[in-house]
Amino acid sequence: MKTIRGTLDRIVEWxxxxxxxxxxxxxxxxxxxRYFFNNPSAITERLTQYLFVWLVLYGAAYVFGKRDHMAIVFVEEKLPPSIRRVVEILQEVLIGVFAVGVMVYGGYQSTLKQMVQADASLGIPMGVVYSAIALSGICIVFYSVHNIMELSGKKRAAAMKEEGV
Structure with a gap:
């Protein structure tokens, strides 16, 4: 699982x-x-907009996977370590459910619906642009499962340590 995660990290990073x-x-x-030739390119403007959307979605998935995203941890830090891990696992489960339902399923449905509509300046199906939602959702689901397994392993190790095993 760590090998897959490392490979996915490198792919998304690059x-x-x-x-x-x-x-x-x-x-x-x-x-x-625009400024030197007084003839702006509509293609580069539109392509940059689409690439920015992809960058945000894949970047968000990557940061989520690294657990470096912004979080309000005021309440969580007040909890005992064992309860804190349960809360962290619950957070990962909720995010995973959201990613499956909204990003993967909803993104896939949007991608299919938009495949018939082509962008006026680039001529590509809009579904190609929308596919970033579902694909980044798949990354988030993978990262969520991996994080849950990692947190569960820490929970088991902490319980064994408390029992003196």
């Missing part, structure tokens, strides 16, 4: 890095064509 690099080049080109 996807986000490459996407950010491409966006930088596209925006630079957009500025050059």
């Amino acid at each position: 996807f986000c890095i490459v996407t950010m690099g491409v966006m930088t080049l596209l925006v630079t080109w957009q500025v050059i064509t």
Whole structure:
């Protein structure tokens, strides 16, 4: 499971890095064509918008997987360690359920519905853009399951330590 997670982390990391690099080049080109040639490119503008959406969704999945996302932990820090782990597991379960229901299922349905509509400037089906919702949702579900397994392992190790095993 850790090998799969490491591979997924590297794929998402590189996807986000490459996407950010491409966006930088596209925006630079957009500025050059707008201000120096007085002829802005509609293609680069639209492509940058879509890449930004993908960057946000995949970046959010990556940060969630690393457990580096913003969290309000005031109440959680006041709890004893054993209850804190239960709360953390419950949070992961709720996020996983949300990701399955809204992102994976809803994103998949949106992707299918939008495949018939093409973008005017790029000519690609809008479903390609919407597919980022379902795919990033799959990443979040995987990370959620992995985090639950990791937290459960810590809970078992703590219980064994308390029992003196």
